[in-house]
Each structure stands twice: as C-alpha cells, then as structure tokens.
Amino acid sequence: MTAAAFSAAHAAGDAAPMDLVPHAKSAGVPEKKSAADSAADAATAARDKSKNDAKHGKKSKTTKDDSKGERDDDDTRDAKLSPVERCEKRIRAAKRATRSELSVSGGEWSKNGYALNPDVLSTANLGDDVPRISAKEVSVREFRERFENPRLPCIITDAMDHWPAMKTWTYDGFLSRFGNQKFKVGADDDGYAVRLKFQHIYHYVTCTNENSPGKVTAESDDSPLYIFDGSFGDKDGSKPLLDDYDVPAYFKEDLFGVAGEKRRPPYRWVVIGPPRSGSSVHVDPLATSAWNALISGKKRWCLFPPTRGLTKPDLKPKGIGLDGESVTWFRKMYPKTRSHEWRFEKNFPTPLDVVQNPGEIMYVPDGWWHAVLNLEHTVAVTQNVVGSGRFDKVWRMTKRGRPKMSAQWLEKLKEKRTDLAAIALQQPRRGFESADEKTSSSSSSSSSEESSDSEDLYEYKPDAVRDERPAVCDAVLLEMAAAREKRRAAEARAAARARARREAEKG
16 A cells, blocks of 8 residues: 555545544445444553553643643644654654664664565575374374374464465455554563554555655564564454464363463464564473464474573573574574584584465474564464473463462362362472472563473484383474485585585686
C-alpha cells in the first residue's frame, strides 16, 4: 500500500485523530473497534499506560490544569498529520522503545547493511539435520517413545492441512480481521510491552522506503520489528484466532492447563515477522517443550542438545558484538559453533540445522538451546507444553520459579491427577534441594536463558546412545547422524571446488 493510497483511504475523515483506521468498506475492518471496548483490552491498556506514565513521570488523566492542556496540544499536533504520518510516528516510537540504544533518525537500524547482503538469508550448504515424521503415520504412543521421552527434536508434517489458519492467516487476512487490534512487537528497557495496531505493522512490513515518507519500513532494517504476542487468546479482539487452529494430537496433554487459564504461566504466542526477524538463542522456561506451527514463509532453526557444560556464556559470549537480535547471532556467533575449537577443544556439540517449511510443525524438547531466523515473511503460532513424562523436572522448576502458582497447581493436581500430585509431594522441600537444582528459571516470558538441571544433561553422541535411553530412539539418532554426515560431505565437496577455483585462478 503506497502512501498516496493510504492517505486517500482516509481522505473522508478519521473517526478519531489519534487512530489510523482503514476504510471499513475497502479493508474489511469494523468502524468500531470492539476489542478496545472490551474489559480485557481496557484493563490491559490502562495497566500499560499507568506503567508508562509512571516510568516517564507523567500525570494521570485525573490531573487537571496543565496536564489537559499538554494532551490537547499533542492531539492538535497529531490532527495536523496525515494518516500515514501518524502511522509512521507510532512505528518510530515503537522502534525507540524496543531498542533505545539505536537512533531511528540516524539510520542505526540499518547500520550493518544486512538487508543488502544476500548471505544473511542464504541456506547454501545448510544441513537438514532434524528428522521429519508424518502425523498420519506416527501414533501418539510412538511419538512419545521416539521423541518426547528421549528428548529429541523433529518436524511434523500432515498435521495442519485442515486448519482454517492455513487459508486465513495472511497479512491481508489479518489486516481485514484485526487491523485495529494491537499486538506486542517487543518490550522497552523496563520490560513493559510495546504494542502496535496491526494496520501500522502492515504498513511497516509491506511498504518500501520509496512509498514511506519517513522511511521507517522493515525493508532496510537489519533486524525488523515483529509480532510475538502472548495475549492474543485473552483479548476479545484477537480471541477468534484460537478457532483457526487445533493443538496437534501429540500435545493434547497439557498439565499446566490443570492449574487454570488465569493461573498458568504464559504458553501460547502468535508470531508474525518479516525476513531477518526472529528469536536469538535461548532455552524455553520452566523445562517446558514447545511446538511451532508455520502457516506461511520459511524459518531457519539452529538447535543445541542439552549437553553438560554448554551454558549461556558459551552461546552468547561478550565481546563479539552481540545485541540480542537473532540475525546478529547467526552472523557473528553461529560460525563459531562450527569451528574446530568449538567441537574438539571445547568438546561442544555441533548444532543441528534445519529449514522449516509452510505447513510444518517444529518440536523442540525441553532443555534444547535454539535460535530462529525468519527467511521470508512468516506467520506462525507456537505453544509451550508439559507432558507427564517430564512432570518431575517441570515441577521442580515451577516450584522454584513460581512458588505461589505451584501451590495452586498442586491443589488442582490432587483433584484431577492424583498420580502426579503424589510425585510432587515426594519432591524435597526447597531447603533440601540439591546443589544441582538451585539454578534459576524464567517464568514470565516465552524463553529463558538458563541452563537445564545438570542431572538431566547428557552427552549427546549420535553414534553412542546412552544405555538407559529407549532403544527405539536408536533409529532416530542414526537418521540424524546420517543427515549430518551427508551435510559434512557436501561441505567437503564445496571446499574442494573452492580450492580448485583458487588454484585455477592462480594458474
């Protein structure tokens, strides 16, 4: 959508000076935003605004005199802007809030030139190290034996074909249904959510700099803003998204769900992002596993097994210019994980590489460090899960990280899962936990950067399966090993060709 088209759509007048609302007939967005009128949205907006006002020392709306005059001045200035200018003003504000260390007007969002470098999104010589299974062929029992219990990742196919999301979850579809709904695009320096209306995000990711008066689009950004929203299922405006997909059969057991929706930790997110956006290396919180269903686009994944000794400082070392962004990690740290020093001197595992395609579900077991880079415009939904096979570990982590929630969870387990409640009651009290269990855990976000408990770590060797692991996982590990050998052979051939070219040029 060009700036001219955007402005023309609003030439008849705006419903409110502060809102950029697409024309109802052309964009399919209701004139009245029911989401903003709902109690859930009102509470969220009030909470975020009160936190923001407190942070910046602003007076509340109940304050009279000068504060009202200041707001009137802001509204007057905004009213003089075109719809596109107001939209881009909000985008600039979101950029400043999410990455205050970068100057928006100074061009620092594109200082590395990643958007102009084809190597950034290249998948040449990239391995295909994660096995794929069909949901039509692998039963729930077999999945648990081959992947969940031994904690091995996989990609699941043939599980999303019937989802309405496969047809409706497009950028245009979101604009039509949720154009006036706000989604989280990051957090500020104090951890408060930064949100943008989808219509603003749509402008940011679909416009080129030529069509953007303020040149604030994702086209040239090194690491663009992207939606990672965990509250979409709690708001009236975006709650219909829950009807567009089903939890795959492998993950129907949802033990945190026993605690109730209001008590459980955050567990589901809608993820929408342009190329070069993504999640830097992390491990999911509270020993949860995760599944990520990709509706459209392609994602690059890099996964590290929970090997003893591999910690955050190893994967995110200081002094190499990491900034917390996925694209920077892949450019600066990923090559080090494939070096001789990494594999043989530090004895760390070579990462597993794979590209996830539309219609595929990535399964990431608990404790696996992973990083994700969007190679194209992507739309996905992801959820963290807890199965009974890993309950004891999750219980320990939850008891430490969310003590109040764990107490409430235990009471519900006594009613609905007496077998698991018995396991929980057998765990030692906090004062008697072993030293290995005193690592901290994250409980308030989708990802944690803490290592797993050492008792659950194992030496990951595809050619030497640990004795106590189920024998059924041998074939999976051998399949992974074969894929890795195939990739190494391809790398060797590519290196040989490069040497031959250099010798030919010298000759």
